[in-house]
Amino acid sequence: MNDSRLAGPVRVVGSGLLGTSIGLGLRAKGVDVILDDASPGNLSLAVDYGAGRPSAPGDAPQLIVVCVPPDVTGRVVAEELAAHPGAIVTDVASVKVQPLEELRAAGADLSRYIGSHPLAGRERGGAVAGRADLFLGRPWVVAGHDGISHRGGSAIDGLILDLGGVLVELTPEEHDRAVALISHVPQLVASLLAKRLTGAAASSVRLAGQGLRDTTRIAASEPELWVQILGANAPAIVEILHAYRDDLDGVLAALENPTAPGARRAIAEVIAAGNAGVQAIPGKHGQDRRYAQLVVMVDDRPGELARLLTEIGATGVNMEDLRLEHSPGAQIGLAEISVLPEVEQHLTDELESRGWRIAGASL
Amino acid sequence: MNDSRLAGPVRVVGSGLLGTSIGLGLRAKGVDVILDDASPGNLSLAVDYGAGRPSAPGDAPQLIVVCVPPDVTGRVVAEELAAHPGAIVTDVASVKVQPLEELRAAGADLSRYIGSHPLAGRERGGAVAGRADLFLGRPWVVAGHDGISHRGGSAIDGLILDLGGVLVELTPEEHDRAVALISHVPQLVASLLAKRLTGAAASSVRLAGQGLRDTTRIAASEPELWVQILGANAPAIVEILHAYRDDLDGVLAALENPTAPGARRAIAEVIAAGNAGVQAIPGKHGQDRRYAQLVVMVDDRPGELARLLTEIGATGVNMEDLRLEHSPGAQIGLAEISVLPEVEQHLTDELESRGWRIAGASL
Numbered sequence: 001m002n003d004s005r006l007a008g009p010v011r012v013v014g015s016g017l018l019g020t021s022i023g024l025g026l027r028a029k030g031v032d033v034i035l036d037d038a039s040p041g042n043l044s045l046a047v048d049y050g051a052g053r054p055s056a057p058g059d060a061p062q063l064i065v066v067c068v069p070p071d072v073t074g075r076v077v078a079e080e081l082a083a084h085p086g087a088i089v090t091d092v093a094s095v096k097v098q099p100l101e102e103l104r105a106a107g108a109d110l111s112r113y114i115g116s117h118p119l120a121g122r123e124r125g126g127a128v129a130g131r132a133d134l135f136l137g138r139p140w141v142v143a144g145h146d147g148i149s150h151r152g153g154s155a156i157d158g159l160i161l162d163l164g165g166v167l168v169e170l171t172p173e174e175h176d177r178a179v180a181l182i183s184h185v186p187q188l189v190a191s192l193l194a195k196r197l198t199g200a201a202a203s204s205v206r207l208a209g210q211g212l213r214d215t216t217r218i219a220a221s222e223p224e225l226w227v228q229i230l231g232a233n234a235p236a237i238v239e240i241l242h243a244y245r246d247d248l249d250g251v252l253a254a255l256e257n258p259t260a261p262g263a264r265r266a267i268a269e270v271i272a273a274g275n276a277g278v279q280a281i282p283g284k285h286g287q288d289r290r291y292a293q294l295v296v297m298v299d300d301r302p303g304e305l306a307r308l309l310t311e312i313g314a315t316g317v318n319m320e321d322l323r324l325e326h327s328p329g330a331q332i333g334l335a336e337i338s339v340l341p342e343v344e345q346h347l348t349d350e351l352e353s354r355g356w357r358i359a360g361a362s363l
Numbered sequence: 364m365n366d367s368r369l370a371g372p373v374r375v376v377g378s379g380l381l382g383t384s385i386g387l388g389l390r391a392k393g394v395d396v397i398l399d400d401a402s403p404g405n406l407s408l409a410v411d412y413g414a415g416r417p418s419a420p421g422d423a424p425q426l427i428v429v430c431v432p433p434d435v436t437g438r439v440v441a442e443e444l445a446a447h448p449g450a451i452v453t454d455v456a457s458v459k460v461q462p463l464e465e466l467r468a469a470g471a472d473l474s475r476y477i478g479s480h481p482l483a484g485r486e487r488g489g490a491v492a493g494r495a496d497l498f499l500g501r502p503w504v505v506a507g508h509d510g511i512s513h514r515g516g517s518a519i520d521g522l523i524l525d526l527g528g529v530l531v532e533l534t535p536e537e538h539d540r541a542v543a544l545i546s547h548v549p550q551l552v553a554s555l556l557a558k559r560l561t562g563a564a565a566s567s568v569r570l571a572g573q574g575l576r577d578t579t580r581i582a583a584s585e586p587e588l589w590v591q592i593l594g595a596n597a598p599a600i601v602e603i604l605h606a607y608r609d610d611l612d613g614v615l616a617a618l619e620n621p622t623a624p625g626a627r628r629a630i631a632e633v634i635a636a637g638n639a640g641v642q643a644i645p646g647k648h649g650q651d652r653r654y655a656q657l658v659v660m661v662d663d664r665p666g667e668l669a670r671l672l673t674e675i676g677a678t679g680v681n682m683e684d685l686r687l688e689h690s691p692g693a694q695i696g697l698a699e700i701s702v703l704p705e706v707e708q709h710l711t712d713e714l715e716s717r718g719w720r721i722a723g724a725s726l
Contacts, residue, residue, distance in 0.1 A: 119570050133660065139570050170566060178567035186556060186578045191637030192610050193552045196544060196603055198639045203533060204541035207482050207502050208644050214577040215549045216644065219637035227631045231621040238618050240559055245611055247555050252608065255601050258594040268590045274554030274582030276561045281571050281579065297496065303676035305685070309669030322668070322687050 004029040005158035008062030011036065011055070011087070013076060015046030018092050018118065019067035020130030023051030025163040028132045034059050038068075046127040060084075063155045066091040070228045074102025081108050088155040090116050094179060095232040096143040096172035110147040114156055115172060117141045117179070118165055133164065140165030143172040180236035185244065187218055187226060188237070194219035291320050291338035294348060297357040298335050308335060308356065315350040317343045367392040368521035371425030374399065374418070374450070376439060378409030381455050381481065382430030383493030386414030388526040391495045397422050401431075409490040423447075426518045429454040433591045437465025444471050451518040453479045457542060458595040459506040459535035473510040477519055478535060480504045480542070481528055488585065496527065503528030506535040543599035548607065550581055550589060551600070557582035654683050655707035657700045660720040671698060671719065678713040680706050 009032040012019045023033045023046060033052030037043040047054060064080045064087045066073060073093040080089050081103075089112055093099055096115045103113060118140040140160045144153065160167050170178065194216040197205060230237060247270060254266040298304045305324075312319055321338035339347055348358055372395040375382045386396045386409060396415030400406040410417060427443045427450045429436060436456040443452050444466075452475055456462055459478045466476060481503040503523045507516065523530050533541065557579040560568060593600060610633060617629040661667045668687075675682055684701035702710055711721055 119572060141570070168566070168570065174564075174566065178564070178570050181559060181563055181567050182571045182575050185559065186575050188614060188633070189552055189556045190574075190578050191634050191640075192607055192614070193549060194638075194640030195610060195633060195636035196548065196607060196640065197643045198636055200544055200643065201537075201541070203531070203537065204544050205643050206645055207504070207531065207541050208545045209482060211553075211581040212545050212549050213644060214580050215553050216637070216641050217577050218574040219634075220641045221634065221638075223631045223634040223638065226634045227627050230618065230630055231627060234618040234621040238615060241611070241615050241618070244555055244559060245608070245615065247558060248604070248608055248611070251551060251555070252601060252604050255593065255597040255604070258597040264590050264594060267593055268586045270551070270558060271554050271582075271584065271586040271589045273558035273561055274579070275557075275584075275586065277554075277557030277559065278579050278583045280560045280563065280568050281576060282569055301681075303673070305682070306669055306672030306676050309672055310666070313666035313669050318664075319668070322685070324685050 004031045004162050006031055006063060006155065006162060008032075009034055009059060010159070011059070011061035011064045011080075011084070012052060012067060013037070013064065013080060014067035015042050015051065015127050016067060017126060017129050017134075018120070019065070020046045020049060020051045020127040021120075021132065021134035022065055022067065022092075022159075022163065024049065024130055024132035025135065026159075027052060029162050031162070034061060042127060046130070049127055049130060051127070051130060061087045063087060063159060064089045065159065066093075069093075069225065070095050070098070070232045074099040074106070077113060078103055078106045078108045081112055085109075087112065088152045089113050090156050090159070092116060092118055093232075094183070094229050096141075096175045098232045100143075100145060100172050110145065111149045112152055114145070114148045114152050115143045116156055116160070117143065117175060118160075118163075119179075119183075120165075135160075136164035138165055139168045141168045141170050141175050141178075143170055143175045145172065176233050176236045177239075180233055180240055184230055184233055184237050185240045187221060188230070188241070189244070190216050190219040191221075292341040292344035294337045294339065294344060294351070294358055296335045296337060296351060305335060308351075311351065311354055311356075312337065312347065315347055317347045317350075367394045367525050369394055369426060369518065369525060371395075372397055372422060373522070374422070374424035374427045374443075374447070375415060375430060376400070376427065376443060377430035378405050378414065378490050379430060380488045380490070380492050380497075381483075382428070383409045383412060383414045383490040384483075384495065384497035385428055385430065385455075385522075385526065387412065387493055387495035388498065389522075390415060392525050394525070397424060405490060409493070412490055412493060414490070414493060424450045426450060426522060427452045428522065429456075432456075432588065433458050433461070433595045437462040437469070440476060441466055441469045441471045444475055448472075450475065451515045452476050453519050453522070455479060455481055456595075457546070457592050459504075459538045461595045463506075463508060463535050473508065474512045475515055477508070477511045477515050478506045479519055479523070480506065480538060481523075481526075482542075482546075483528075488588070498523075499527040501528055502531045504531045504533050504538050504541075506533055506538045508535065539596050539599045540602075543596055543603055547593055547596055547600050548603045550584060551593070551604070552607070553579050553582040554584075654701035655704040657702065657707060657711060657714070657721055659698045659700060659714060661698050668698060671714075674714065674717055674719075675700065675710065678710055680710045680713075 010026055011034040012023050013036045015035050015037040023035055026033050034055045035046050035052035036055055066076050068076050070093045073091050077089055077091055094117055118135050120134045120138045142156055250266055251270055254263040298308055317339055319337055323336040373389055374397040375386050376399045378398050378400040386398055389396050397418045398409050398415040399418055429439050431439050433456045436454050440452055440454050457480055481498050483497045483501040505519055613629055614633055617626040661671055680702055682700055686699040
């Protein structure tokens with residue numbers, strides 16, 4: 001069975017997390033997937049996982065997806081364009097200006113290349129973390145340029161549709177500025193903050209709550225990959241970091257003399273601007289819709305949370321989101337249930353009538 | 364019934380989130396709670412919620428808990444010490460050096476004052492958000508000083524034990540440095556980052572994933588309160604922010620010339636130090652224990668998550684934590700289940716045999 005929008009075989013170069021996931025997703029659509037990797041071990045692993053087959057003499061791929069680290073993306077794309085003169089080539093690197101510039105400098109056939117970037121990273125990498133649905137419902141940026149042929153664009157569109165991604169068209173420059181803002185600068189800010197915790201007294205860190213955990217979670221990311229990403233998108237990141245540092249300097253000046261005229265206002269304006277920034281982030285399902293939150297107390301023993309969710313299901317209310325919080329050392333957890341505002345009261349009444357204790361406010 | 368460790372009436376001054384929650388918790392223990400608030404409306408609301416009664420002539424509180432904003436904490440504590448010469452007085456402000464200095468300067472009777480700080484904040488404030496279990500299992504810092512009487516210390520201990528808090532003893536200076544690190548600097552860093560999102564193109568922000576959401580969540584906090592907290596702990600915050608800015612300057616210099624010798628190493632060291640910092644934060648139940656994560660795909664319809672948790676309960680495996688992720692626009696969610704590493708394989712096998720799809724790696 002082949003229910004793909006792609007006509008011919010797809011060659012995937014690089015069988016890490018993204019390459020393996022693309023292979024798995026296309027195989028599920030019945031597409032013939034040819035895998036390659038500089039490491040024979042990685043290649044075998046991805047083949048074992050069912051992400052595709054090794055290349056064979058006479059293979060004529062329609063589309064080539066280059067899934068290698070940002071540092072080598074330009075070079076590998078150029079090699080693939082040269083080795084497969086009938087194929088359209090794309091890549092999935094998380095920067096888009098630098099590979100295009102490298103290809104221009106190398107005189108590559110840009111009519112057959114169009115860069116792309118699926119926003120579907122994970123903290124863990126490698127073929128072992130790959131999965132067919134990795135791109136489902138995720139934004140997948142296609143970063144076009146003037147020289148691309150129509151045939152090239154439509155092959156990429158087919159790939160993204162096959163894998164369930166949400167196509168977003170941006171120029172390479174727009175893309176790089178966007179990911180600097182929503183991914184690269186947050187990564188650096190989180191890493192710099194988490195760095196402050198190294199060598200801190202245990203008596204300090206044991207006071208940490210969910211706020212610190214959330215703020216630093218992505219600081220657990222892999223250094224090797226991030227050095228490449230940050231290095232390859234340096235100009236866009238530097239621009240945002242300069243503005244960030246100017247604001248930081250303003251706060252520092254205010255805090256160094258907190259009773260001076262204007263100091264409190266300077267601090268308040270940063271916190272208020274942060275409020276506005278958080279509001280600008282779209283919520284679940286990509287909407288900016290606001291949900292009501294109920295906090296329910298749940299005994300910390302097996303089955304209690306399942307019982308709660310079963311009873312919520314029985315009320316007919318659709319739960320939009322769920323967040324759990326455990327107090328350190330406590331035998332109780334708190335479940336924050338997000339629902340549409342118009343059903344909040346109904347759900348509260350139903351749960352209370354079933355004996356659940358509601359705290360009535362968000363965590 | 365009075366099963367409290369406290370002998371006499373407790374007077375709570377300020378009926379916001381913390382004051383109301385303290386009143387509710389002590390009332391549940393049978394303690395006579397006297398509430399006061401500068402706003403008659405706030406006071407009535409907290410009384411309506413059952414957090415205590417208004418003061419009456421002849422009241423002789425054993426313990427007074429001052430729950431007012433940081434800016435006025437020193438002044439209100441001094442007034443309470445003077446008005447109730449037989450009472451021990453504590454406060455719950457999130458800074459501890461400044462109120463003590465104000466009391467010293469005012470010549471207050473410090474033998475009856477001992478500062479404290481329960482780490483139990485929430486994004487939402489006011490009596491309406493109060494609950495009796497707010498402090499359950501949360502750290503509650505007691506910030507002693509040399510002049511405190513033994514009787515004072517034991518009254519505070521009774522209060523914390525009654526409310527289920529976990530007593531942590533620090534000096535006022537240690538406390539202020541600790542909260543600067545784990546709460547005040549993260550708040551500023553998150554606000555400064557979220558500020559960058561104001562005015563950003565919608566096409567950029569729509570690419571945002573869970574990383575940006577987590578990193579900026581606490582930037583939604585209330586400006587008025589945070590201006591007071593940050594202003595009152597300025598020296599400790601400034602010290603950490605200077606170190607943070609030095610690191611930021613190092614990264615900026617490396618990114619301004621990313622191909623220079625040493626630039627990549629400078630960036631890698633910040634990311635690696637961030638890895639180490641995240642490891643330093645204790646996990647659930649205050650332990651530094653590491654869990655294994657399973658990611659299970661769950662259809663986005665009522666009852667599916669409940670069914671998953673019911674079946675996990677049936678396997679006898681205790682779920683240590685749960686995190687949900689929804690892809691924007693997708694009809695599927697991912698549930699990340701944390702379990703002890705030794706039961707991960709058993710749970711994976713059990714769930715797969717029941718038809719659940721496991722991604723096998725953390726979100």
